[in-house]
Amino acid sequence: MKDKNIYLLSTRPLDKTLVDEARKRDITIESISFIKTASIVARNISEEIKELASKSITAVFTSVNGAEAVIEVLEKNAIQSAWKIYCIGSATQSLIKKYFKSATILGNGKNAAELSETIIENGVREVIFFCGNQRRDELPEQLQKKNIEVKEMVVYETIEVPVKVEKSYNGILFFSPSAVKSFFSVNSIPADTVLFSIGDTTASEIKKYSHNKIVVSDFPAKDKLVEIATDYFHKTNNPND
Numbered sequence: 232m233k234d235k236n237i238y239l240l241s242t243r244p245l246d247k248t249l250v251d252e253a254r255k256r257d258i259t260i261e262s263i264s265f266i267k268t269a270s271i272v273a274r275n276i277s278e279e280i281k282e283l284a285s286k287s288i289t290a291v292f293t294s295v296n297g298a299e300a301v302i303e304v305l306e307k308n309a310i311q312s313a314w315k316i317y318c319i320g321s322a323t324q325s326l327i328k329k330y331f332k333s334a335t336i337l338g339n340g341k342n343a344a345e346l347s348e349t350i351i352e353n354g355v356r357e358v359i360f361f362c363g364n365q366r367r368d369e370l371p372e373q374l375q376k377k378n379i380e381v382k383e384m385v386v387y388e389t390i391e392v393p394v395k396v397e398k399s400y401n402g403i404l405f406f407s408p409s410a411v412k413s414f415f416s417v418n419s420i421p422a423d424t425v426l427f428s429i430g431d432t433t434a435s436e437i438k439k440y441s442h443n444k445i446v447v448s449d450f451p452a453k454d455k456l457v458e459i460a461t462d463y464f465h466k467t468n469n470p471n472d
Contacts, residue, residue: 237464240400241457242410249457256465260404260457263394265413268363270300271388280304280384289358290334291350292318293343293370297361298326300386317350317358319343320451341451342430347373355379364388365409367432393417402427402460406453408436415440427460429453 239253241262250260272280284305292298298318314331317338318324324339337353340346347370350358357380360371364385371381391413402425405411411433420426420443428434428447437445446463448456 235468237401237468238398239402239404239460239464240396241404242414243404243406243453245453245457249454253457253461256461257468258461258464261400263396265392265394265410266407267390267392268296268387269390270303270386271364272300272304272386276384276386277304280386283359287313287315289315289317289337289350289355291346291358291360291370292316292323292327293346293360293362293366294319295323295326296363296387296389298323298330301361302326302330304386317346319346322452341449342432343367343369344373346370350374350379351377358382359384361386367408369432391416400424401464404456404460405429405433405437406456408433411436411440425460425463427456427463429456 235257237258239258239260241260242265244262244264245260253260280301281304314334316327316331316334316336318327318336319340319342324336327334327336338346338349340349351374358374360381360383362383362385371383374381389409391409393413393416395417399421403420404427406429420441422443424443426437426441426443426445428437428445430451431447434445434447446459448459
C-alpha cells in the first residue's frame with residue numbers, strides 16, 4: 232500500500248477543528264494566505280451606509296468581507312435596520328443573521344448566477360451591492376439585463392500576497408479567484424496534484440493556469456471544501472471503506 236500520509240495546502244486559514252479532524256484521517260493540512268482583505272470605506276461612503284441603516288433597502292452581499300466592512304461602519308449595536316438581504320454562502324448568511332437582527336434574508340445562493348436568478352424571480356427593482364474592488368461581473372450584469380438598478384458600494388479591497396511554495400502537496404484548496412491568481416503568479420505544480428475549488432467561478436480561474444484535476448464543492452463553505460478534500464483522499468487510500 233502507498234504511504235497513507237496525505238498533505239494538503241489551504242490557500243486561506245482554517246479553523247483548528249477542521250485541521251484536527253483531517254489529521255485523524257492521516258491528512259495534514261497546512262495553510263498559507265495568498266490574499267488579504269482590508270476595509271476601504273471612505274468617509275462619504277461610511278456616512279451613506281449609516282443613513283441607509285434606518286431605511287428599507289435591498290442589500291446584496293457576496294462575501295463575508297463585504298458584510299464585515301458594513302458591520303464595522305454601523306457597529307453591531309446600531310444595526311436595527313429592516314433590510315431585505317440577499318447573500319452567497321453559509322458563512323455570510325450566519326454573520327448577517329448574527330448582527331442584522333431586524334433584517335430579512337430573502338435569498339442565499341451558492342454563486343452569483345444562482346443568486347441573481349433568485350433576485351430576478353422575486354421581482355426586485357433596485358439593489359445596493361456591497362462589494363470589493365475586485366468583484367466579479369456576473370451578478371450586476373445579470374441584474375442590469377433585467378432592468379434592475381444596481382448601486383455598487385465598494386467597501387473592501389483584496390490584495391494579492393504571492394508566496395513561493397517550496398514543497399509539493401497532494402491537493403490544494405482554493406477559496407477565491409484572487410487566491411488562484413496570486414498562487415499561480417509564483418508557483419507551478421506537479422501534474423498529479425488535485426485542486427479543490429469552492430465554486431465554479433474559482434474553478435474557471437484555475438483552468439486558466441492548470442490542466443490538473445479539479446474537484447468543485449457543491450456549496451460555497453470552507454468546511455464543506457475541507458470535507459470534500461479529506462473524503463477524496465481518504466477514499467483513495469482506503470478503497471474498501
